[in-house]
Amino acid sequence: MEKLKLATIWLDGCSGCHMSFLDIDERLLALSDRVELVFSPLVDTKDFPEDVDITLVEGALGTEEDLQKIRKIRERTKLLVAFGDCAVTANIPSMRNPFGREEVLKSLYVESDALNPQIPVQSLPELLPHALPLHHYVHVDVFLPGCPPAADTIYQVLSELIEGRIPDVNPLTRFGA
Amino acid sequence: MMTPGTAVKTFTMDGKPFSATEEETILDVARENGIDIPTLCHLEGILPTGQCRLCMVEIQGSGRLVPACATKPEEGMDIITDNPRLRNYRKMIVELLFSERNHICAVCVSNGHCELQSVAQRLGVNHVRFAYLHPRFMLDGSHPKYEVDHNRCILCGRCVRVCEEIEGAHTRDLRNRGIRTMVITDFDTPWGESPTCTGCGKCVHVCPTGALAEKGKSVAEMAKRRHFLPYLAMRRRGGK
Numbered sequence: 001m002e003k004l005k006l007a008t009i010w011l012d013g014c015s016g017c018h019m020s021f022l023d024i025d026e027r028l029l030a031l032s033d034r035v036e037l038v039f040s041p042l043v044d045t046k047d048f049p050e051d052v053d054i055t056l057v058e059g060a061l062g063t064e065e066d067l068q069k070i071r072k073i074r075e076r077t078k079l080l081v082a083f084g085d086c087a088v089t090a091n092i093p094s095m096r097n098p099f100g101r102e103e104v105l106k107s108l109y110v111e112s113d114a115l116n117p118q119i120p121v122q123s124l125p126e127l128l129p130h131a132l133p134l135h136h137y138v139h140v141d142v143f144l145p146g147c148p149p150a151a152d153t154i155y156q157v158l159s160e161l162i163e164g165r166i167p168d169v170n171p172l173t174r175f176g177a
Numbered sequence: 178m179m180t181p182g183t184a185v186k187t188f189t190m191d192g193k194p195f196s197a198t199e200e201e202t203i204l205d206v207a208r209e210n211g212i213d214i215p216t217l218c219h220l221e222g223i224l225p226t227g228q229c230r231l232c233m234v235e236i237q238g239s240g241r242l243v244p245a246c247a248t249k250p251e252e253g254m255d256i257i258t259d260n261p262r263l264r265n266y267r268k269m270i271v272e273l274l275f276s277e278r279n280h281i282c283a284v285c286v287s288n289g290h291c292e293l294q295s296v297a298q299r300l301g302v303n304h305v306r307f308a309y310l311h312p313r314f315m316l317d318g319s320h321p322k323y324e325v326d327h328n329r330c331i332l333c334g335r336c337v338r339v340c341e342e343i344e345g346a347h348t349r350d351l352r353n354r355g356i357r358t359m360v361i362t363d364f365d366t367p368w369g370e371s372p373t374c375t376g377c378g379k380c381v382h383v384c385p386t387g388a389l390a391e392k393g394k395s396v397a398e399m400a401k402r403r404h405f406l407p408y409l410a411m412r413r414r415g416g417k
Contacts, residue, residue, distance in 0.1 A: 088304050089275075091283055097311035098279060130311060135304060143303040147283035174298040176282025176289070 004053040004162055006031075007039040008083070009073065011066040012093040012131055013059025015041070016148045017084035021056070023151035031155075034162045050076050054161050056083040056144075060090040061132050065125035074138040079161060082133065082140045085147040085175060093131035101129050144169055146177040153177075188254035195250075203245040204232055207258060214258050215267060215296050217274075218333035219246040220383055222406035223342050228334045231270055231296070234258050242266070264300070271297050276307040277356050279314070279328040280386075286399035287387030293331055310356070317362075319369030323381050323391055325360070330388040332358050336380035343409050348374040360388075379406075 010018060018041060024031070038052060039045045048069070055077040061067055074080060085091035096104045105127065110117040134140050144157055153172045160167035187196045190203070190212060197206045202225065207214050218229040227244030234245045237255035242263070250256065257263070274280075274293060282288050297303075314327035334351065337360065341347040348371055352361045362368045381389040382401045390399045 082304070085283055089282075090309070091281060094309065094311070095279070095281055095284075097309070098313035130309075132309070133304065135306075136308070140304070145303050169303060170298060170301045174282075174303075175280075175294055176285065176291075 001034075003034060003036040005038045005049070005051065006035040006158075007048065007052045007055040007073070007077070008037070008041070009039065009048075009055065009057055009069065010041060011057065011059035011069060011087075012062030012090075013084065013086045014092070015058070017056075017058040017086075017146075017154075018042070020084075020146075020148035020151050021154055024155045025151070027155050031158065031162075048072055048076060052077045054079045054081065054158075056081045057087050057134055058083045060086045060093040061128065061134060061137060062093050063125035063127055067128070067137060070134060070138050079141045080134070080138070081142045081144055081157075081161070082135065083144055084149055085145055087134050088143050088145045089175060090131045090133045091147060097130045101127050142166060142169070144173065145175045146173040147175075149173050149177065186250055186252045186254075188250045188252065188256065190256045191258055197250050199249070201249065203234060203243075203248050203250050203256060206250065207245060212258055214245050215299060216246060217292060217296060217331060217385055218335060220335055220339075220403070220406065222410035223335065223338040223383070226334055226338070228332065229270065231267055233263060233266060235260065235263060268300050268302055271300055271302045272305045272307055274331050275302075275305045276309050278310075278312065278330060281328075284396055285329060285387040286390045286394045286396060287329070287401075288397040290397070290400040291387060292385035317368050318392070319367035320371075320374070320376075321369065321392075322376060323368070323378065323389065325368060325389055326387065327359060328388075329386045330360055331386055332360070333385055334360075335383040335385065336360060336389060339379045339383045339406070343406070343413065344375060344377050344379050346373050346375055346377075349380060 008018065037043050038049050055073055057073065057080060061070060082088045086093055105119045109119045146153060156172060157167050157169060183198050185196050185198060187194065195206050204214055204219065214232045216232045219225055219232065225246040227247035230244060232245040233242040235242055235257040282294060316324060316326050318324045337349045337351060340349045348362055349360055352359045352365060362371050363373055381391060382403055387399055
């Protein structure tokens with residue numbers, strides 16, 4: 001049986017969903033019989049490959065770089081999963097939204113820094129005006145809320161997706177779970 | 178217990194025959210008979226206002242949807258409590274509630290005890306299709322025991338009603354209209370400076386979300402206690 005290509009990535013997130021993914025524990029071995037992890041913070045691949053079957057995207061879209069990444073991922077992925085509350089609702093990263101980009105940067109880098117007050121511009125991607133969920137920019141196939149989704153939930157959902165079925169996630173998890 | 182001489186109305190709901198007294202609403206009859214209609218602003222013990230519109234039902238022969246909590250059945254009515262059209266509107270209402278304020282469940286004191294959260298899960302709202310408005314609200318922590326976070330308020334009006342009807346203080350009310358509506362204390366003064374608030378905490382415990390909370394509660398710690406309400410309402414009516 002040919003293995004499916006699985007990718008995972010985190011954008012404007014804390015990696016907590018990836019930690020929960022690792023909490024699948026020994027069942028990762030069962031998964032590895034069915035999928036090949038072709039791109040992830042957990043493997044050393046530099047470029048997002050073509051023809052990926054399933055991609056778990058953790059985190060909101062917070063920067064211009066996130067936008068470029070998500071568009072490339074969408075082009076190269078059959079099934080895109082909004083993985084966790086930040087990807088689904090923008091969650092914690094969106095707490096800056098009511099204040100506006102300029103005010104947040106000023107508060108953080110100028111007013112809170114007595115030694116070297118300056119807003120960084122070099123080699124950093126530009127912050128978007130608002131941190132937003134994935135589906136506000138690209139089509140999302142499966143929404144998996146939770147902060148983070150429980151390991152059991154992730155395993156169940158992934159197992160279904162690998163079998164070619166789209167699971168009903170509503171009984172399994174909710175916003176903030 | 179029905180008093181003798183009470184008029185009874187007969188009607189159908191989801192194709193089954195039912196009867197109701199003059200005092201009963203569509204929601205009352207539905208709940209008595211195990212028909213599950215989702216609600217957010219409704220709470221037993223305070224007057225129904227139909228503010229959240231989640232309990233809308235269809236009346237056959239009329240294009241209008243009516244709130245089950247604030248509508249009494251009429252003789253011969255044919256009521257539908259659940260169909261794709263109603264489910265679609267109910268989902269939209271919940272999604273709009275999420276998009277109009279800043280509900281960050283992961284850091285909310287009521288995470289896991291929130292009626293908005295549970296109704297969203299029940300209706301299958303696992304993402305919000307509308308653009309988030311990201312409004313900017315202040316917190317009011319001026320009260321020694323309680324705090325209010327307007328980011329989490331869904332304008333259900335339960336706090337306003339319980340303060341007026343049960344506590345009798347009418348400290349809270351609503352200001353403005355539409356999505357600019359705000360729950361205010363007295364004449365829009367800080368809660369801690371209110372000359373009318375008795376500090377009873379009824380508003381905190383009837384609040385369906387984490388908008389009203391006790392101070393000192395951390396994430397997911399603010400479970401609400403509401404068992405007092407029907408009892409107090411009965412005593413107010415002079416019941417024993």
